[in-house]
Amino acid sequence: MTRTAPPEADPTPKEPAPAVALHTGTSDLRTLITRNLRTSGIYVAFVAIVALFAVLTDGVSLSPGNITNIVLQYSYILVLAIGMVLVIIAGHIDLSVGSVVALTGAISAVLVIKNGNPWWVGVLAALAVGLAVGAWQGFWVAYVGIPAFIVTLAGMLLFRGLTLQVLDNISLSPFPQEYGRVASGFLNGLIGGQGYDAFTLLIGAFAVAGYAVSGFRTRLARIKYSQPVESFPLFVARVVLVGAVVMYFAWQLAHARGLPIVLIILAVLILAYSLISKRTVFGRQIYAIGGNLAAAQLSGVKVKVVNFWIFVNMGFLSAVAGIIYSSRSNGAQPAAGNMFELDAIAAAFIGGAAVTGGVGTVVGAMVGGLIMAVMSNGMQLMGVDQSVQSVVKGLVLLLAVAFDVYNKRRAGASR
Template structure:
């Protein structure tokens, strides 16, 4: 296939997957101009990572829930509850900081078991189960904290979301360790793309033209190195970014390279066909919600570390941010479609918009209106693509 035809497909046939990346670039350019370049300053790039990491963590679990044809409305309340449990143990009872982290993750997993039982075993729709969970965990948060906030956490706990690995290879006017991490990321991406290309060629599958392939590697490499350079010239490598990066790689592999991941897509794409193919639907659904609870627990630990305490109203609207990230990133409202990378880019779109509007001094009510309109347009775009695909058959 020629480069010209591939570029045409990028903006026509493949618009559903490529559209979010094009929109992301345009949004960054727009807010960069409107903030006089402040959006892309080193310190602000670092702040975006720190401020929105927990939403991206939630989006990793939410994309699997949505692909399977479900929804989870409880994750915001669960973030608050897990953070509250951690605060009571560490701040209220003086236990070691790592006990609080393990407790937050453990409570998240148990909450996922609770949801998985009602959805997978009993057969109650996930919308109802997680709506009940949203109320249940919010009430448990109030009870756990006795309707008051708890702070501060020990300095070690605060390092989870606010710490940096800097100075490990310093003395250059920037953090060399962070730059090397960026180099390793680019090399790893190029190697996996080349390996995937060779595998497709081996089975006589269609691959993109070499100029397009090299251009993709170059563009991604430049963007990644620019990003890590901004971090290196600011405060170094955020610890939370290492956590988030590890989770992204893990869940990308799980959803694209494992039997469990293929079963999730099979259930969301055609439930009856999945059952006839021997997929254990109950087991897969059960583990999907356990996984969502696990990630909500991690997000609760990260958010409580970031806010240096636990508040009864913490996590408000987080579930909507995670759901919006998935749909903006290309997930389908009917299940079966969605990617981890798309959910992350969708979350970054939300993060850049929120951060850009904050830098511009836009009030909170207007920010919510803009987010709502963007989500509506994303879903409308999904419906438009389905209709266009159906009409072309």
């Protein structure tokens, strides 16, 4: 057998190409930053707002007691924002959630306070009413074809009127102690700790570990499909930064009253709906419908069915928010839930949802809701007049939507 001689090495020296590699890396990084500008900007804005109010309130806004109060006072808005962002991603809107919060809380109060049923009967009844409301509105939107804006506007009036009838125009209170623990109870002292609650710190550490593992798996999946990712040092820096924030938050809670039960409920909902929106067929269909309805129909998506269940889900989460709110206020009032729909919509848009649908995340909506919560809480601590608070919130919402429009125009011009 003849052997072929190996090719001779080229004596011409090769010029290193670090500039090309650097240019490519810089270009990829610039593309990555541009692509995630809106999401990254939300996180930066959140940190900046927290730091600003920490300075303006001389650190009171970051005290253990105040952080606990923020969790307790705005948890129901965050629950509503989870459902609202899915509605907006699909290209709809829901103006009735505040009235549904009031109605479900009223049903629960009548059964528990007025009729003397166990507290859990009120919870189950509120959830059943929320599901029925969602099915009612989903039917008109999905199968009759009436725009969601009109259906939920009618629902806002309808369910507010039903609330007044159920309560007979009077407030009902107080709930039993067990019902009140849903929104005002704490888990502490389970594994000890001197001067702090070790269980809260342990839960915080588990949350950071879960975030790091999830982020690393997502990074590997993007690399596998040749999608751009941030450099590994940047990834590590992001995980460390998020971990530091979470552990500081857990440390403050541990030095206050421990881990709020409502925070556990909220965390379970965030994890569940993040998985549903990102990892399930149903979640991908929601994005497909909002991104391009005609293409979704042609690709076999059962648009009517998906739209129906989107509103059933919104009714369910409105009921959860109604239970939390009535538990927090220790009663039911005819005016409960007033303007909650606007806070939930603002949280979704500030958190990155697009006006035209097809864009948004559950985590982004949570950050948007926390921005609103921190601003409201900080301005209250500073004694800012309520009218000024409304002006500031309106401007923040307007700027968030304007930023979305600007990004879309820039993306269209670059094509």
